[in-house]
Amino acid sequence: MEIKRLSTIxxxxxxxxxxxxxxxxxxxxxxxxxxxxxxxxSPTGIANHLARLRTEGIIDFTRYHRIIEYRLISEEATTILNTLRTLKDQAE
Incomplete structure (x- = not known):
């Protein structure tokens, strides 16, 4: 993984x-x-964050008629988040 990409994530x-x-x-x-x-x-605030995450290729969405569901697609972000979750669980 490039340092610049890691820094962005x-x-x-x-x-x-x-x-x-x-x-x-x-x-x-x-x-x-x-x-x-x-x-x-607020849904508006969430939508703004989701737009930024989608622009950077961290998440994507699937449309089911009028419902849009977002999902994590970045393997790098998933690895980082799993590590953070482990650290959080150990600290509790």
């Missing part, structure tokens, strides 16, 4: 709300509504 994950979104997506596909409810956040 880490910057995106470093935002607490984006990290929370990505942890939820690590467990499966979610809609904006599901993410907003789980994080007690």
């Amino acid at each position: 880490l910057k995106l994950i470093a935002n607490p709300e984006r990290m929370a979104i990505l942890f939820l997506l690590l467990n499966g596909d979610r809609s904006i509504t599901e993410l907003a409810q789980a994080l007690d956040s």
